[in-house]
Amino acid sequence: MNVVANKTDLKVVGTRPIRPDGVDKVTGRATFGADFFLPGMLVGRIKRSPHAHAKIIKIDATKALAHPGVKAVVTSADFPNIPSEEAFVGEGPTNFRDLSRNCLARDKVLYEGHAVAGIAALTAEAAEAALDLIEVTYEVLPHVIDVEDAMADNAPILHDDIFTQGVDPKPTKASNVAKRVQFAKGDIAAGFAQADVIIEGRYTTQPVHQAYIEPHACVVSVAADGQSTVWCSSQGQFMVRAFTSKVLGVDMSSIRVTPAEIGGGFGGKTLVYLEPVAYALSRQCGKPVKMVMSREEVFRASGPTSGGTVEVKIGAKNDGTIVAADVVLKFQAGAFAGSPVAPGAMCCLAMYDLEHARVVGYDVVSNRPKVAAYRAPGAPISTFGVECAVDELARKLNMDPIELRLKNAAKNGTKAVYGPTLTNIGLIETLEAAKNSAHYKIPLGKNQGRGIATGFWFNIGGESSATIHINEDGTAVVATGSPDIGGSRASMAMMAAETLGIPYDKVRAIVADTSSVGFTFVTGGSRVTFATGMATVQATENVIGQLRQRAAMIWDIPVDAVEWKDGEAVPAGSNAGKFPPLTLADIALKAARTGGPIVAESAVNAQGAGPGFATHICDVEVDPETGYTQILRYTSIQDVGRAIHPSYVEGQIQGGAVQGIGWALNEEYVYDKNGKLDNASFLDYRVPVASDLPMIDAILVEVPNPRHPYGVKGVGEVPIVPPMAAVSNAVRGAIGIRMPDLPINPPKVRAAIDAK
């Protein structure tokens, strides 16, 4: 452990084999959340609020229950009224009380689409018809949608028990500002006093949805003795178990969650919406209940990430040295407290080696769906502002934007504004690779511009479990608790095969249910290849220890006289050459005579995920007639530590960049004056489609992480951090105007050109 193998010694790691679940996914055999059926299964639906903010006076389900085919109706009265309690189960702190009230509203509805009741019926038609028969009496309240309106003194208050945390003295008046956070270093007044130039800007981003193509789906079956089984698509079967158990107040051991294939999540499936409701329905009627959200429900009631305001002030010397930075962030949390403003604050200056800096963040509730994690939660929003401001600084100083960043780049030993000292980081390597890339040298034409931006995400470790079984024929199965969202079964099998010294196709990796493998934290935070990979490698090393023991028994020599080499046990030391090597298959065949099945486990709380840095280059052409921005070229350069399966690493980088391009150019939540979402469909929300885009070049920089056996750092989140600034900076170059407010859509660009 803790030895990064020399890259040239690797046989499997770094190759591009076909993923174990691949054939199922190209033939339609793979079973996703909505693809599961049980005998006698009912169809569940959710009744949702038509109001942005209202008191629930009464819910009357009498008529609905009398409708033919209807078997159960549940409301928040079917959940225990649990107290406020925070825990770190999903991809950020979660308050169980709020989670419960997001699954089914209690007392008040806080956004249009907020769930108020669940219904189960024999058919979808019956369930849908009966939804209208559930009578809900509301008292409509004034609502507030935008973050700065929600911070205003006279704003309608969503929760009378929110008193801004993190300010002294503790406020006496309830507020929509749930929290103030601050990270600081040095003395910013002294820093700005040294500045020759100061750049100030205000930048805004809109809430955007993760827009995974698979809507949330589950089947829940509760038996008469209270034992239950959940089949669902999520980023963590253990997360689903923990949340369901908390919301229903039942023992964890009574719930078994089997992970389905997951059709995308990007952070949006690190919490539950349907499972507790389906559980309550199934418990009420004694039948399995399937619930699947429609796309409209996904938009109205799940996700998205925060919209935010980013105020940035940066001071620098004439030679480009940044002497101070001051950032204020205001993030929408949605209906309940808990925006990703803290990670946003921590990440946005981490690319720079700064002596004097401060980031203040506000977490603000408003009448929108509660935000969920979205890829590097918070960082893309805050970094958008900072990287636009740094671009303005480069322009003011007439410096190349890469040179300016190289001059100030965080390096090994830099103490980040948010606290830790960074080590083994590869930011400078990504900047150098950008500078030397073919892309950076391509000349630009008329109406074209080039933008540079960098980004940072922590990458996390945490708890993971893995079990490895050596089968009777010498093949192996690796079971982990991490849902495979983008090829992680392939990387687990590859790391196990590499460690065992056997071919990749002799190892099968699976994702196990909550009763079959040890606790594993969600697939999120860019942690799976790092932390679950570490558990897999450790379990494999443990099994190798057993295999050496078995060989020692067969040969009747001491175990330390047996070495494991290239998939075989070989006698070593004074016994070298005495016996022919024993293959995995030879040992497996004799397992019964040497102590029984050969199985090993590992459970880790992995520490030391290497920080992730990226530099992106974006070229655009803006049509001055229409204001349309075409992405001409896009290159993402990222320090990945080491790529286990480079194709899937590139895929993460390309996919993240394109989500960022959508965020930059056209995605947003549009509300009408009644606080209703106006664009709750793929047609009106419009994520990037194939014809919008060029190829996305991914350049992998490998600065190995010494804390992982194969040097892995984590990959999936940094790719979405730089794109919005890269696009805005490119548009700035093309039209000579800063577009500080996302999305940079044609009407806005056209208006900006006209106003010039």
Place this chain on the structure above:
Amino acid sequence: MSKIHVTATINGEVAEFLAEPSQSLLDALRDNLRLTGSKEGCGTGDCGACSVMVDGRLMCSCLMLAPEAQGKSIVTVEGIANGEKLHPVQQKFLEHAALQCGFCTPGLIVAAKALLDRTLEPTDTEIRYWLAGNLCRCTGYDKIVRAVQDAAAELRAAR
């Protein structure tokens, strides 16, 4: 309202089912025939995850009523491979890692094959416009376009 008896050829086999008059073909395929390879990403014709071939034409099965399938020949993702032998589009999706979560993949496989049934010399731009109705949120489309090009090249070579 009573159900409608529908007879159609599905992936080369005659299939009979009872459909609600208002049921979509997608729901009939998935719920009645348990052909769950076709996915519902939106139900409104905007994502392409439900793409199937109907009498040789690429369609969103969520936009077609199940009773309209009467007498038609339908090919779903389950019918693209030739027994155990994957179609080149399927094989190239695997080799190029043109899927991450794989939820968009059935629709993309059906749509990409439909393109290659029409032409084996598509440009990148043609591929991108042909597939513009198939949303993929994971890959950024880069590897998908490469996989389709590679499948076209293989089919050209085999011609």
